[in-house]
Amino acid sequence: MMAFEITKDLLDNITQYITIKNDTELSVVFSEMHHADIAEILDELSFDETLYIIRLLDSETTAEVLIDIDDDVREKVLKQLSAKEIAEEIDELDTDDAADIISELPEKRKQDVIQHVEDKEHAKEIVELLRYDEDSAGGLMAKELVKVNENWTIVRCVKEMRIQAEEVTRVHSIYVVGDNGELKGRLSLKDLLMASTTSKIADVYIPKVDFVVVTDEAEDVANVMRKYDLEAIPVVDELGILLGRITIDDIVDVIKEEAEKDYQLAAGITQDVEADDTIWELTRARLPWLFLGLIGGVGAFLIMEGFQESFKENAVLFFFTPLIAAMAGNVGVQSSAIIVQGLANDDVKGSINNRLIKEMLLAALNGLLLALVLFIFIWLYNGELLKAFAISVSLIVVIIIAGLIGTFIPLFLDKRGIDPAIATGPFITTSNDIFGILIYFWIAKMIIGF
Amino acid sequence: MMAFEITKDLLDNITQYITIKNDTELSVVFSEMHHADIAEILDELSFDETLYIIRLLDSETTAEVLIDIDDDVREKVLKQLSAKEIAEEIDELDTDDAADIISELPEKRKQDVIQHVEDKEHAKEIVELLRYDEDSAGGLMAKELVKVNENWTIVRCVKEMRIQAEEVTRVHSIYVVGDNGELKGRLSLKDLLMASTTSKIADVYIPKVDFVVVTDEAEDVANVMRKYDLEAIPVVDELGILLGRITIDDIVDVIKEEAEKDYQLAAGITQDVEADDTIWELTRARLPWLFLGLIGGVGAFLIMEGFQESFKENAVLFFFTPLIAAMAGNVGVQSSAIIVQGLANDDVKGSINNRLIKEMLLAALNGLLLALVLFIFIWLYNGELLKAFAISVSLIVVIIIAGLIGTFIPLFLDKRGIDPAIATGPFITTSNDIFGILIYFWIAKMIIGF
Numbered sequence: 060m061m062a063f064e065i066t067k068d069l070l071d072n073i074t075q076y077i078t079i080k081n082d083t084e085l086s087v088v089f090s091e092m093h094h095a096d097i098a099e100i101l102d103e104l105s106f107d108e109t110l111y112i113i114r115l116l117d118s119e120t121t122a123e124v125l126i127d128i129d130d131d132v133r134e135k136v137l138k139q140l141s142a143k144e145i146a147e148e149i150d151e152l153d154t155d156d157a158a159d160i161i162s163e164l165p166e167k168r169k170q171d172v173i174q175h176v177e178d179k180e181h182a183k184e185i186v187e188l189l190r191y192d193e194d195s196a197g198g199l200m201a202k203e204l205v206k207v208n209e210n211w212t213i214v215r216c217v218k219e220m221r222i223q224a225e226e227v228t229r230v231h232s233i234y235v236v237g238d239n240g241e242l243k244g245r246l247s248l249k250d251l252l253m254a255s256t257t258s259k260i261a262d263v264y265i266p267k268v269d270f271v272v273v274t275d276e277a278e279d280v281a282n283v284m285r286k287y288d289l290e291a292i293p294v295v296d297e298l299g300i301l302l303g304r305i306t307i308d309d310i311v312d313v314i315k316e317e318a319e320k321d322y323q324l325a326a327g328i329t330q331d332v333e334a335d336d337t338i339w340e341l342t343r344a345r346l347p348w349l350f351l352g353l354i355g356g357v358g359a360f361l362i363m364e365g366f367q368e369s370f371k372e373n374a375v376l377f378f379f380t381p382l383i384a385a386m387a388g389n390v391g392v393q394s395s396a397i398i399v400q401g402l403a404n405d406d407v408k409g410s411i412n413n414r415l416i417k418e419m420l421l422a423a424l425n426g427l428l429l430a431l432v433l434f435i436f437i438w439l440y441n442g443e444l445l446k447a448f449a450i451s452v453s454l455i456v457v458i459i460i461a462g463l464i465g466t467f468i469p470l471f472l473d474k475r476g477i478d479p480a481i482a483t484g485p486f487i488t489t490s491n492d493i494f495g496i497l498i499y500f501w502i503a504k505m506i507i508g509f
Numbered sequence: 510m511m512a513f514e515i516t517k518d519l520l521d522n523i524t525q526y527i528t529i530k531n532d533t534e535l536s537v538v539f540s541e542m543h544h545a546d547i548a549e550i551l552d553e554l555s556f557d558e559t560l561y562i563i564r565l566l567d568s569e570t571t572a573e574v575l576i577d578i579d580d581d582v583r584e585k586v587l588k589q590l591s592a593k594e595i596a597e598e599i600d601e602l603d604t605d606d607a608a609d610i611i612s613e614l615p616e617k618r619k620q621d622v623i624q625h626v627e628d629k630e631h632a633k634e635i636v637e638l639l640r641y642d643e644d645s646a647g648g649l650m651a652k653e654l655v656k657v658n659e660n661w662t663i664v665r666c667v668k669e670m671r672i673q674a675e676e677v678t679r680v681h682s683i684y685v686v687g688d689n690g691e692l693k694g695r696l697s698l699k700d701l702l703m704a705s706t707t708s709k710i711a712d713v714y715i716p717k718v719d720f721v722v723v724t725d726e727a728e729d730v731a732n733v734m735r736k737y738d739l740e741a742i743p744v745v746d747e748l749g750i751l752l753g754r755i756t757i758d759d760i761v762d763v764i765k766e767e768a769e770k771d772y773q774l775a776a777g778i779t780q781d782v783e784a785d786d787t788i789w790e791l792t793r794a795r796l797p798w799l800f801l802g803l804i805g806g807v808g809a810f811l812i813m814e815g816f817q818e819s820f821k822e823n824a825v826l827f828f829f830t831p832l833i834a835a836m837a838g839n840v841g842v843q844s845s846a847i848i849v850q851g852l853a854n855d856d857v858k859g860s861i862n863n864r865l866i867k868e869m870l871l872a873a874l875n876g877l878l879l880a881l882v883l884f885i886f887i888w889l890y891n892g893e894l895l896k897a898f899a900i901s902v903s904l905i906v907v908i909i910i911a912g913l914i915g916t917f918i919p920l921f922l923d924k925r926g927i928d929p930a931i932a933t934g935p936f937i938t939t940s941n942d943i944f945g946i947l948i949y950f951w952i953a954k955m956i957i958g959f
């Protein structure tokens with residue numbers, strides 16, 4: 060692979076050039092570099108060095124670099140730039156990226172920056188994009204696209220396209236619209252390349268075209284584009300008027316971020332953090348979930364304390380509480396993870412009841428096998444048949460209930476419009492710990508009779 | 510959204526048409542449908558019905574449908590089809606999809622099917638692709654691409670391209686090669702559209718082109734394409750000869766699958782399972798991890814039993830073991846998740862030592878805050894200052910060690926070339942449970958002195 064690697068030498072050179080203000084050498088170093096690589100380097104530099112480079116490079120480059128650097132760094136850089144400087148960057152960016160940057164600014168600065176944008180048409184389009192929720196199709200789309208009227212000839216179409224294509228980085232499809240701007244169909248570049256120049260658009264365009272509505276959720280857009288292997292999809296309003304288009308590179312980021320968010324939630328980490336974030340940021344993301352675990356642990360303590368009278372004859376019961384808690388937690392996490400993933404991929408069909416029955420059977424099967432192993436171990440180890448029996452039966456019941464809770468909670472949250480991913484991880488582990496231990500002692504008490 | 514929804518009515522109609530063998534109506538139902546939608550319907554039908562539809566529809570459609578249906582269904586369908594029938598499907602598919610299907614067949618059938626493929630050039634290319642590991646660039650690439658020689662004129666180029674483009678579903682880039690087939694650069698469709706027909710390729714092509722080597726790992730290819738927002742990337746061999754290209758739709762699947770695999774591993778689910786799989790498949794994916802948890806629980810039992818002499822005076826210690834185990838597990842999962850995600854995104858830089866020091870500080874900070882809360886609770890609740898102190902100090906140490914284990918194990922596995930994702934979930938929870946409880950009793954014993 061032609062992988063770009065940041066070497067210590069490279070970083071040392073750059074910091075040294077910055078110290079001695081050798082702008083010529085710096086320009087040489089960065090001139091041939093991809094903006095994503097420059098962003099990677101800036102993430103390794105100090106903030107003052109980063110700002111120095113941003114100010115040194117031309118706004119065409121830095122505009123793209125700003126999109127790629129760490130959110131926190133970008134926020135700090137933008138604070139240091141004047142409204143006019145930011146507007147210069149904005150002028151270089153596609154509308155979707157421009158809107159993303161402006162949306163991060165405080166309300167007053169937004170207006171300031173937009174007023175400084177030179178291309179008024181560009182500014183108008185950005186303002187339009189700012190209206191949409193960032194997790195909707197509108198928040199993902201760019202205004203840049205190539206569209207032609209169904210009544211044009213191929214010759215006129217090619218001519219208009221050449222003009223429009225100047226502004227569009229990648230032409231995926233040519234969208235065909237009617238006189239009111241309503242989306243009619245599409246024309247592939249390949250078809251255009253193959254078509255005779257004398258035809259009319261109306262004769263050659265493909266009337267079947269996938270599209271999304273501007274208010275659709277980003278995750279749904281991702282699912283549609285992935286399912287149909289699309290590289291771009293047009294966005295229309297409620298009346299079918301073509302508003303913009305979403306390209307696959309933005310969807311790749313949506314898929315990645317969505318997966319990372321779910322993964323972090325399952326691991327008990329709120330907010331989007333990375334290994335390189337500060338200890339303070341990481342603590343804020345981790346501590347709340349740990350605190351939840353602490354409360355769960357105190358709950359378990361109170362339950363066990365409530366049963367302590369029976370300890371003398373039933374010490375073995377108490378020694379198995381970590382096992383019970385661990386199994387309840389593990390089963391809960393497993394079942395919730397499968398449901399959360401199925402919901403995200405939109406392939407959980409059928410009724411909640413069927414799910415619960417299936418999970419119950421599954422948990423019963425797993426529980427039975429595990430309880431059998433545990434029964435044999437306890438029996439052989441200390442020969443107390445009744446206690447071995449009580450603990451094993453409790454284990455089965457705890458596993459079944461843990462499985463049901465793990466299945467039900469995400470489905471329930473999803474029905475109520477809450478992201479089911481929060482139900483995975485510490486939330487399910489903690490509640491299952493408490494339920495598990497409580498049920499365990501109840502059942503053991505019933506069987507042994509203390 | 511123009512979302513496709515499978516209604517009960519639609520399914521009922523289809524099954525009824527199948528029962529009465531009304532092929533005309535079935536053809537009408539499926540004729541306008543996208544292959545991804547047909548696949549979704551087949552996943553809801555019985556196996557015999559699926560086979561009926563596969564045999565009914567033309568091989569151009571069913572070839573694409575076969576790519577999209579559930580792996581298990583495809584395997585069963587392929588078993589029912591003759592080598593000749595499979596070869597007909599293969600003939601319709603791009604080389605990468607064709608190779609994916611053939612690679613799932615038993616060795617003897619592979620040869621049979623390949624011999625039946627009519628287009629011998631196509632067969633040869635598929636055989637070449639079968640050589641590569643499925644998780645490598647070679648395993649992802651297709652042979653279909655548009656390439657032109659640097660010495661051609663634009664006119665010749667357009668002519669050749671029209672021929673080549675017939676076979677390529679989506680032309681992203683035109684790759685420019687030298688006389689030995691070595692990759693020289695690229696030509697964008699847009700440039701071609703804009704260039705004057707009298708120029709030579711050598712004068713207009715862009716010599717800078719991202720590429721990957723055929724042996725590169727799929728995950729690295731995904732990272733490169735995502736970083737540089739590429740929609741297609743050429744694949745070369747070790748000598749720089751152009752072999753094929755990888756398109757973004759395949760990378761989207763890689764990213765999605767990689768994320769789902771990591772997520773499932775973190776939740777204690779091996780193998781790729783879905784909510785709709787059978788109870789038996791789900792048990793196989795879930796039981797091994799639960800069994801690991803059971804062993805961990807037995808370990809915790811043995812430790813607690815070893816300390817049981819001290820129970821009478823120190824019952825409270827035993828009642829807090831679930832809390833200690835839960836905290837150790839949660840902290841371990843949090844730290845391992847951040848490292849695993851950082852490794853997957855290739856942004857864990859710097860030495861292992863620095864990571865461990867940072868995690869230690871982070872865990873110490875979290876531990877201190879949580880221990881303080883716990884200390885106050887125990888003190889107020891039962892007034893035993895020394896025990897409250899012992900438990901709280903143990904909690905801090907346990908959290909620090911859990912964090913270190915959670916950080917170290919994935920880094921260690923990664924260094925040894927093992928997928929670090931297996932270190933998340935039950936593996937880390939279970940080992941942290943045992944270590945946690947052991948350390949807890951040791952430290953409490955030291956402080957209280959039983």
